[in-house]
Amino acid sequence: MADTKERKLPAPAVSAETQAYWDAAAKGKLLVRKCTSCGELHHYPRTICPFCFSDQTEWTPAKGTGTIYSYSVMRRAEVPYAIAYVTLDEGPSMMTNLVQCDFDTLRIGQRVKLVFTPTEGGPPVPTFTPA
Ligand SMILES: [Zn+2]
Numbered sequence: 429m430a431d432t433k434e435r436k437l438p439a440p441a442v443s444a445e446t447q448a449y450w451d452a453a454a455k456g457k458l459l460v461r462k463c464t465s466c467g468e469l470h471h472y473p474r475t476i477c478p479f480c481f482s483d484q485t486e487w488t489p490a491k492g493t494g495t496i497y498s499y500s501v502m503r504r505a506e507v508p509y510a511i512a513y514v515t516l517d518e519g520p521s522m523m524t525n526l527v528q529c530d531f532d533t534l535r536i537g538q539r540v541k542l543v544f545t546p547t548e549g550g551p552p553v554p555t556f557t558p559a
Contacts, residue, residue, distance in 0.1 A: 434527060435507040439550020448487055449473050450551040458542055458554050460520055462488040471520040492542025493517050493559065501531045514540055514556050525555040533558075 442450045452459045461473040465482035477485055499512035510526040512534075526534060527545055539559040544552035 435509045437545055437547045437553055439547040440553055445475055446473055453544060453554060454551045456544055458490045458492050459487045460490045460518060461485050469518050469520050471522045490516050490518050494540055496536055496538045496540055497521055498536065499526060499534055510534060527555045528557045
């Protein structure tokens with residue numbers, strides 16, 4: 429890795445709705461929300477299913493593997509970083525950061541895997557690195 433400088437990430441906002449999500453993150457587990465009414469998975473976690481508006485949703489673990497759907501490298505920042513949408517193998521897409529990689533080699537459709545990145549005073553956040 430040419431550039432070892434990693435951007436510090438701000439602590440995420442934790443609400444009652446996402447408390448279990450961040451508790452799991454602190455243990456290195458990624459959760460997504462599953463609707464028991466229509467069967468769809470979604471992310472970012474919400475109590476109400478965005479597909480059928482049912483409130484019958486529950487936590488389910490994600491494997492932490494996926495592909496880059498889109499990404500953007502912020503090169504003008506003090507420490508350059510890459511924002512991306514990653515489509516999890518389970519289906520939902522999540523907005524995230526791509527870390528520990530050479531930004532010049534990133535490409536759409538690339539396989540990535542979950543790696544948690546520490547934050548300033550909060551739970552670690554799910555980020556992704558090339559698989
Ligand atoms: Zn639903």
